[in-house]
Amino acid sequence: MVAKPIIDMLVEVPSLQRVHDTIDPILERHGYEYFWRPSWRDNMTPEYTWFIKRDAQGQRTQLLHMLPPDAPEWDCLLFRDYLIAHPGVGV
DSSP: OOOOSSEEEEEEOSOHHHIIIIIHHHHHHTTEEEEEEEOSSOSSSEEEEEEEEEOTTSOEEEEEEEEOTTOGGGGGHHHHHHHHHOTTTTO
């Protein structure tokens, strides 16, 4: 499987509100853009949040996804884990 030339990390955080209040200001000072997908319940509560850093040409170089421990997106790692356990499948 070919990899994209981007550092892509998934980070567990205690809450997305803490990301908004504490982590966002720090990462934005270091050149990251902050994005969030609102929950279906209201348009102001983040359900999923991520940061993107770009190079001088505007190409993404880093992606930081942040999720609380109970987020359903963690299930996506099951596919990765399956490929690791069965190396011949991804060829």
